[in-house]
Amino acid sequence: MLQPGVLLDRDGILNPDVGYPHRVEDAVLFPDAAPALRMLQQAGFSLAVVSNQSGVARGYFGADDLRAFNASLAEQLTAQDVAISVEQFFVCTHAPAEGCGCRKPRPGLIHQAADRLQLDLRRSILIGDRESDIQAGHGAGLRTVLVDRHGSAGPTSADWICRTLIEAATKITRDSSASTPMAHQIRGEFLESAGLRLSAAQIQRLWSLSASECHEVVGELVATGFLRRTSDGNFVRRA
Ligand SMILES: [Mg+2]
Numbered sequence: 001m002l003q004p005g006v007l008l009d010r011d012g013i014l015n016p017d018v019g020y021p022h023r024v025e026d027a028v029l030f031p032d033a034a035p036a037l038r039m040l041q042q043a044g045f046s047l048a049v050v051s052n053q054s055g056v057a058r059g060y061f062g063a064d065d066l067r068a069f070n071a072s073l074a075e076q077l078t079a080q081d082v083a084i085s086v087e088q089f090f091v092c093t094h095a096p097a098e099g100c101g102c103r104k105p106r107p108g109l110i111h112q113a114a115d116r117l118q119l120d121l122r123r124s125i126l127i128g129d130r131e132s133d134i135q136a137g138h139g140a141g142l143r144t145v146l147v148d149r150h151g152s153a154g155p156t157s158a159d160w161i162c163r164t165l166i167e168a169a170t171k172i173t174r175d176s177s178a179s180t181p182m183a184h185q186i187r188g189e190f191l192e193s194a195g196l197r198l199s200a201a202q203i204q205r206l207w208s209l210s211a212s213e214c215h216e217v218v219g220e221l222v223a224t225g226f227l228r229r230t231s232d233g234n235f236v237r238r239a
C-alpha cells in the first residue's frame with residue numbers, strides 16, 4: 001500500500017547551508033531536525049531527502065564525499081531514533097546546463113523517491129527552504145512548506161511558511177489527522193447532505209484537501225450564505 005511521505009530538502013533544512021557543504025565536519029544537524037523527523041515518522045509519514053548537489057558536476061567534491069556526508073546525517077538521525085538510511089537520500093549531481101529532469105525545480109527526484117519508497121504523492125508533503133524546492137513539490141502535485149529559518153525568504157508559492165522544521169512538523173502532523181480517507185469521506189458526505197452536488201472531479205479534489213483547506217471551504221460556504229453555523233457548532237444548510 002502506498003504511504004504518505006514527507007520529502008525534505010537537505011541543506012538549510014537538516015543541516016546549515018554553508019555553500020556546497022560536503023566535508024563530514026559540516027554534516028551537523030540543526031537541533032530540531034531529529035525531533036521533527038521523529039514526529040513525522042510517528043504520525044505515519046515515510047521520509048525522503050531530495051537534494052540538488054551540483055557540486056559534484058562542478059568538480060567541488062566527489063560522489064564519495066557526497067555519500068559520506070549523507071551517511072553521516074543518516075547515522076546521527078538513527079542515533080536519535082529516526083529510522084532513516086542513506087538509501088532514503090535522493091540526489092541530483094548534475095550541473096544546471098545539463099538540463100536533467102532531476103534537478104529541482106523539476107520534479108524528477110520526487111518521482112524517484114516516490115517510486116522507490118512507494119509514496120502516495122497526493123498525501124505527501126515537500127519541505128524546502130528555497131522557491132525551487134517548492135516548485136518541484138508543486139510540479140509533483142505535493143503540498144509544500146517553506147521553512148524560512150532566517151525570515152529572509154523572498155516571495156513564495158508555498159502552501160505554508162514556517163520558521164523552523166519543528167514548527168513545520170507540528171503543522172503537518174496536526175493537519176494529517178484530518179487528512180485520512182475516512183475524514184475526507186465524512187467531509188464529502190457532509191457536503192452532499194448539505195445539498196451540494198459534486199462532480200467526480202470535485203470529489204477527487206476534496207480527497208486532497210488538508211484540514212485547513214477544508215475549513216476554508218466551509219468558511220466560504222458560510223460567507224456566501226449557503227451554510228450557517230448552529231449554536232452547537234455544526235453547520236446546516238440555510239433554508
Ligand atoms: Mg536548501
Ligand SMILES: [Zn+2]
Pocket residue numbers: 092093094100101102103
Ligand atoms: Zn539531475
